[in-house]
Amino acid sequence: xIDWLILTxxxxxxxxxxxxxxxxxxxxxxxxxxxxxxxILPAMASSxxxxxxxxxxxxxxxxxxHMLSLTARDVAQEKTFRELFDRSEQYAEFTQTLKxxxxxxxxxxxxxxxxxxxxxxxQLQAIRSTDFFVGKSAQSVAAGLxxxxxxxxxxxxxxxxxxxxGTIERLEIAAFQGKTWATRKRPWVDxxxxxxxxxxxxxxxxxxLWLQHTKKCPKTALGFDFxxxxxxxxxxxxxFEVVLHSFGLEHNPALAKLGELVHFIDIGGIPVDEAAGxxxxxxxxxxxxxxxxxxxxxxxxxxxxxxxxxRTAS
Numbered sequence: 001x002i003d004w005l006i007l008t009x010x011x012x013x014x015x016x017x018x019x020x021x022x023x024x025x026x027x028x029x030x031x032x033x034x035x036x037x038x039x040i041l042p043a044m045a046s047s048x049x050x051x052x053x054x055x056x057x058x059x060x061x062x063x064x065x066h067m068l069s070l071t072a073r074d075v076a077q078e079k080t081f082r083e084l085f086d087r088s089e090q091y092a093e094f095t096q097t098l099k100x101x102x103x104x105x106x107x108x109x110x111x112x113x114x115x116x117x118x119x120x121x122x123q124l125q126a127i128r129s130t131d132f133f134v135g136k137s138a139q140s141v142a143a144g145l146x147x148x149x150x151x152x153x154x155x156x157x158x159x160x161x162x163x164x165x166g167t168i169e170r171l172e173i174a175a176f177q178g179k180t181w182a183t184r185k186r187p188w189v190d191x192x193x194x195x196x197x198x199x200x201x202x203x204x205x206x207x208x209l210w211l212q213h214t215k216k217c218p219k220t221a222l223g224f225d226f227x228x229x230x231x232x233x234x235x236x237x238x239x240f241e242v243v244l245h246s247f248g249l250e251h252n253p254a255l256a257k258l259g260e261l262v263h264f265i266d267i268g269g270i271p272v273d274e275a276a277g278x279x280x281x282x283x284x285x286x287x288x289x290x291x292x293x294x295x296x297x298x299x300x301x302x303x304x305x306x307x308x309x310x311r312t313a314s
Contacts (some may be wrong), residue, residue: 001071001072001075001078002042002043002044002067002071002078003042003043003044003071004040004041004042004043004069004070004071004072004081005041005042005043005048005051005067005068005069006034006038006039006040006067006068006069006070007026007031007038007039007040007041007050007051007054007065007066007067007068008037008039008064008065009022009037009038009039009055009058009063009064009065009066009070010037010063010064010065011037011058011063012062012063018058018061018063021057022054022057022058022061025050025053025054025057025112025270026039026054026204028050029041029045029047029048029050029051029054029130030045030047030085030116030130030131030132031047031051032084032085032127034084035142036082037053037261040081040084042085042133043069043130044132046129047130049127051067052067052122054303055067056154059099059268069204082133082257083135085130085131085132085139086274087127087130087131088137090139091126091127091137091138091140091141092185093258094120094124094127094141095140095144096139097120097123098144098145100147100153101116101117101120101148102148104116105151105152105155106155106241110156111283112171113152113155113156114156114279116150116152117148117149117152117268118192118275118276120145120148121145121268121271122271124141124142124145125286130242135138145268145274146251149267149268153267155214161225161226161227161229161232168234168237168242168245168246169246170246170248171246171247173201173203173247176202176203176222176247177203178203178204178205178206179194179203179205179206179207179221179222180206180207180208180218180220180221180222181202181203181206181207181208181209181221181222181223181224182208182209182210182217182218182221182222182223182224183195183197183210183211183223183224183225183226183229184210184225184226184234184293185210185211185212186210186286186292187210187292187295188260188282188298189262189265189266189278189279189282190238190239190240190265190266190305191224191225191239192282192295192296192299193223193240193258193262193299194231194239194240194291195208195296195299196242196257196296196299196303196304197240197244197249198224198243200300200303200304200307201247201249201255202243202247208292208293208296209221210293211226214226214227214228217229217292224239224243225239231243231246233255233267236269237263238259238261238262238263238266238267238284240258240259240262240263240266241259241263241295242264244256244259253310253311253312253314254307254313254314255307257310257313258271258303258306258307258310258313259273261278263276265278265279274306278302278306281302282302285298285299285302
């Protein structure tokens, strides 16, 4: 059995400001209510620290609050406590939303689909942040979201690579100078960021080819971000991250942070604050430039600015 935190609080009805503020804070922790004014949370919850902060805030606001730390008296009570945190209903609702989004794949536009997948990612993250006893439901909906994301990317960006397995070979930058690099035409964020990374940190004399058909990639060119390319998705890494590790650049904090941003935009995962803005800007650049060389030139300035900002923050 686990340890539990039980917060008892007696809040005044007036003024209402303290009551509303505490109610919102309690809801954010994901705690459950045993009865009015009595709230429970697993002691191992990531929000447990906030639970203690709330107790202090109530007392500082002039109201009564007490925190109890205990274990259930028996297995039956433990089961009762855990059932208060059953998120099955939320996962079922999320599954229905997945199904509705899937039905719109053929009729919805690109902006609508990308917005939908981002919204779903935030919704799932919100559920999982208060799911303290992760079970099969959580695993099932996470797999469902990944499947939907793949279907959307396949619809919007045909030829998106399937992640390979294995280790990433360490390479010497000096051996990759003045090369021709090739990827799929009309590059999206991962391909644009990778091209920027190559030009800025690997091969400043790089020349880029934009392929209509990846199977026609010249043998002398270094392919990236397509199946069977020299550099492409490996495991949970997108192409940008693979190139980072290939050339030993992953220890640069700003580049590592940029890799997290590219990863989230390309295949989802842990949200990054700047992602929505970067995605919007890249869409704007694509609408302005039909020529992929011109698109890359314009994107260079964007990624230069991002890198400078992240380096300053680091």
